[in-house]
Amino acid sequence: MNRQVDTSTKDKILRAAIRVFAQKGRHGTRMDEVAQEAGINKAMVYYYFSNKDNLFFEILTTIFTEMYQNSLHRISEDISTGKNHADIISNSIRYSFESYNKNPHYTRIMIDAISSGMDEIPKALEAVYDSSQLSPTSYIIKTIQDGIDKKIFRAVDPINTMISITGMTFIYFLSRNIIKFFGMKIDDEDEFLDNRIKSVIDLIMNGMLMRQ
């Protein structure tokens, strides 16, 4: 079930580029370094990817595919096995965290995409979900709406709720160091992540206010 390793030059370049871009950032990345990391001649990078911007774009589609493919499968499985609405949402949050956690360094690449003005991301996503309307996001929004219709959820705004969930997940990976800023010390990384996931799910489901 794993992506089979493509040993072609093009793939070698792409993999190397992901490593370098994730570590050095979009503008910190040197095309020479990408070539060196891939163990090939720099001209090959241009041969297969035309230029730096295009290389970045192909990286984007690659990591989006990797990250969302996995979530998508698991969410749609939860839905088709008839899990209840709250569990579908809770699990999707869990999947999302796990997805980010598997490749935390991808965050940097996404940040760079966001930072460059929001032109590339929609295009990259389009390339990932080519014309099909299936995305983890749309699944969740539909589940929220359905849960509202069935009086399981309060009449929240589904899209705004989705945006909130995304924000709560994403900010954690924006930087681990943000935690320091909030005055928290981490003894055990895994435990902290686990706690964060539970905390997000609890807040999303129950809110802060004490129930009377």
Place this chain on the structure above:
Amino acid sequence: MNRQVDTSTKDKILRAAIRVFAQKGRHGTRMDEVAQEAGINKAMVYYYFSNKDNLFFEILTTIFTEMYQNSLHRISEDISTGKNHADIISNSIRYSFESYNKNPHYTRIMIDAISSGMDEIPKALEAVYDSSQLSPTSYIIKTIQDGIDKKIFRAVDPINTMISITGMTFIYFLSRNIIKFFGMKIDDEDEFLDNRIKSVIDLIMNGMLMRQ
């Protein structure tokens, strides 16, 4: 009560630099352009700010000061006038949105700071709240904890809740276009923001689940 306009060369450079960095991004910014925008000789930029990184750092402390000063005052006023816990939190969310909304282009600068590895932000914040422990963040965390003690709030994790609030606020400003990605169309910007604020407060306070 407004910051008085400083017409000194140093300030002219700083203001111009904020404009250029916000628009072009950290690495897209050319020192020549900063000088031109400020209407002074490039050497002056180096005279007052040594180098590009240091200029960026001073920009960071400047915008942090601007953004948080305002929130800080309003939150501490709410606390001292004895507002109830839920209102203090709700208002702080509102202030935070308003603060971002006043200078939405600052987001790009913050993104660039985050993207450059999380070294500068803590230092910049330190410079802002010099050694005093007063920050909007700490006020809110304390209010949450106090609300829990008084059985007004459920036993949520205060710091994780704070992180969540920050994420929900910040992601909105990451990019307006993110909304397109979520399949929403905006007729009225102000109305949409207003809706977003209400939606976040509602979710934070009440959660999704229907109360029995």
Place this chain on the structure above:
DNA sequence: ATATTTATTAACCATATGGTTAAACTAGAA
């Protein structure tokens, strides 16, 4: 008046870096 410190300018510069090119090598087709 004079010395000294601070502010400002125009002209320079080193070099890093994205991108090119022309030639050579390979492998499969005819």
Place this chain on the structure above:
DNA sequence: TTCTAGTTTAACCATATGGTTAATAAATAT
């Protein structure tokens, strides 16, 4: 064995760009 299309290489290159410098002007101190 030749032809052709796809790969790969080493050597180049143009130039954008962060940063410098040396000379000068303006304040400020003595």
